[in-house]
Amino acid sequence: MVDNDKIEALVTQAAVAFSQAEANGSLDELAQARAAHTGKDSPLRAMQRTLGGLSNEDRRLVGSQIQTGLKQMESVLAGAEDRLRARDLQARLVRETVDVTADIQLHPVGAVHPLTGLIHRMCDVFVAMGWQVAEGPEAEAEWLNFDALNFTADHPARFMSDTLFLDPPENHRLLRTHTSPVQMRALLSRSLPVYVVAPGKVYRADEYDATHLPVFHQIEGLAVDKGLSMADLKGTLDHLARAMFGSQVRTRLRPHYFPFTEPSAEMDLLCFVCHGASATDPSKPCRTCKSQGWIEWGGCGVVNPAVLRAAGVDSNVYSGFAFGMGVDRTVMFRNNASDLRDFVEADVRFSRQLEGVAR
Numbered sequence: 001m002v003d004n005d006k007i008e009a010l011v012t013q014a015a016v017a018f019s020q021a022e023a024n025g026s027l028d029e030l031a032q033a034r035a036a037h038t039g040k041d042s043p044l045r046a047m048q049r050t051l052g053g054l055s056n057e058d059r060r061l062v063g064s065q066i067q068t069g070l071k072q073m074e075s076v077l078a079g080a081e082d083r084l085r086a087r088d089l090q091a092r093l094v095r096e097t098v099d100v101t102a103d104i105q106l107h108p109v110g111a112v113h114p115l116t117g118l119i120h121r122m123c124d125v126f127v128a129m130g131w132q133v134a135e136g137p138e139a140e141a142e143w144l145n146f147d148a149l150n151f152t153a154d155h156p157a158r159f160m161s162d163t164l165f166l167d168p169p170e171n172h173r174l175l176r177t178h179t180s181p182v183q184m185r186a187l188l189s190r191s192l193p194v195y196v197v198a199p200g201k202v203y204r205a206d207e208y209d210a211t212h213l214p215v216f217h218q219i220e221g222l223a224v225d226k227g228l229s230m231a232d233l234k235g236t237l238d239h240l241a242r243a244m245f246g247s248q249v250r251t252r253l254r255p256h257y258f259p260f261t262e263p264s265a266e267m268d269l270l271c272f273v274c275h276g277a278s279a280t281d282p283s284k285p286c287r288t289c290k291s292q293g294w295i296e297w298g299g300c301g302v303v304n305p306a307v308l309r310a311a312g313v314d315s316n317v318y319s320g321f322a323f324g325m326g327v328d329r330t331v332m333f334r335n336n337a338s339d340l341r342d343f344v345e346a347d348v349r350f351s352r353q354l355e356g357v358a359r
Contacts, residue, residue, distance in 0.1 A: 007069040010044050013037065014073045022080040025087065030080060038073050114331050114354035115217055115343060119199045122219050122327070125243045126197040129236075131221070134196040136182035138203070142172040144181040148310045149260040164203050164214075175203035180260065183222040183322060187311035192318060193225035199327065213340050217327035224303065224313065224320035230263065233300055233321035237267055241297075244330060245272065252294065261301025261322055268294035269333070295333065298325025 014037035021030035036042060047066055051059045123133050142165075146158055157163065157177065164175040182198035190196075199219040206214050223232070234253060241249045250270035258264040270276050271289035278286035279293030289295050300323035305315035328340055335354050342350050 004065050007044070007047075007065050010037070011069045011072045015076045018073075018076050018080045022084055025084065027081070027084055027088065030077075030084060034077055038070065038077065044069055044073070108348070111348055111351035113343075113351050114335070115327055117354075118331050118334070119217065119219065119327055122240070122244070122330075123197060123199060125240055126195075126221065129195075129239075131195040131197050131223075134182050134186050134198045135200060136176075136179070136185050136198065138176055138201055139166060139173055140176040140181045142174055144184050145174060145176055145178075148184045148307065149180055150304050150306045150310075151259050155259065162205055164205055177204055178202050178324060179218045179220045180322070180324070183220060184307075184311060186222060187224065187308075187313060192313065193223075194320075195223045195225070197221045208341070213328070213344065215344075216340075218324055219327055220322065220324035222303070222320060222322045224308070224318055226318055228302075228319045228321055230265075230302055230321070233302070233323065236321075237300060237323060241267075241269065244334060245269065251297075253300070254294075256299060256301075258299055258301055260304050260307050261299075262304045264299065264301035266299055267297045267323070267325070269297050271295055272333070297329070297333075298323060300324070 014033070017033040017037060018030065021033050037044070039045065044066055048063070051063055051066075054062060127133065146155065151157060163177055166173045166175065179198040179200045179202060182200070183196065186194055186196045186198075197219060198221070200217065201215055202218050203215055208214060221236070223236070230253075238251055241251050249272070252268050252270075253265040254268055256264045256266040271278070271286060271293055272295075273288040274284060274286035274291075274293070276293035278284050278289060278291040282291075285291045286293075301321065303320040303322050308315040308318060308320070328343055331343070331354065332340070
């Protein structure tokens with residue numbers, strides 16, 4: 001016969017074990033004590049398995065005593081477990097507390113390079129007019145860079161002093177000297193009419209100084225359609241100039257020569273420092289325009305029929321215009337930057353300074 005004193009002793013032993021685990025602050029130890037005192041191999045569970053050999057009356061009495069003992073153990077166990085979990089949560093909250101009032105040090109944020117930002121802005125001007133942005137390789141075929149654009153075999157631009165040719169020479173490949181090959185690629189691969197703008201890096205054998213870089217950026221445009229004329233070119237460039245320099249900008253076209261356009265012109269901007277006054281008043285010299293009153297921005301003209309024929313376009317039906325200007329120079333004009341080397345020296349402070357005005 002199982003007496004009640006033995007059950008109470010087992011309950012007391014379990015309570016002591018649970019309290020010890022709680023005092024040690026260990027949930028793992030508490031789980032071990034639970035298995036030892038309330039699990040299937042615990043002494044009280046073993047007593048339950050002997051009830052089958054008792055009479056009905058004794059089975060009910062002893063079974064009731066065992067159930068009471070188990071409930072007492074589980075009550076003590078639940079209390080200890082709740083207190084341990086609450087203590088563990090409080091400790092974790094303390095460990096993970098974040099002081100939102102404390103000063104923080106963020107990693108410095110980069111900036112869009114002013115050349116990249118201005119290229120995007122200039123392209124947006126043309127995309128808004130329905131033009132498309134075209135790209136091409138920087139290592140280009142000599143035929144696309146020169147021959148297809150009506151450069152003669154003895155043209156000075158082909159000389160090694162200007163052009164960076166790639167080895168081996170028999171492959172006739174070079175680092176493009178302008179983005180005009182992209183225009184020719186567009187004529188060869190697209191159906192007419194064609195309206196494309198081609199931004200990108202170009203390479204020349206130039207000195208590295210305040211006004212020259214061996215690697216710089218151009219943006220060129222080409223429009224080939226029926227009935228295009230110099231007037232369409234002038235209107236397009238005037239629109240671009242206003243978008244870049246404001247509605248008060250003044251422009252002029254000055255006769256010039258390019259192999260790939262005829263007639264050709266240089267587009268000038270009225271000096272935005274002296275407003276042209278230095279050209280007529282020697283007492284007011286201007287460093288920006290060198291006292292000429294105007295600043296050269298880029299070249300343009302009506303596409304030479306020879307260029308159209310090289311691309312398989314009937315020059316009797318179609319005409320077009322093309323233009324190109326330096327992006328680096330445009331950034332300098334817009335922001336009064338004096339040294340081109342600042343654009344390539346990877347100083348993020350320079351990019352941050354011009355980031356907002358370049359976009």
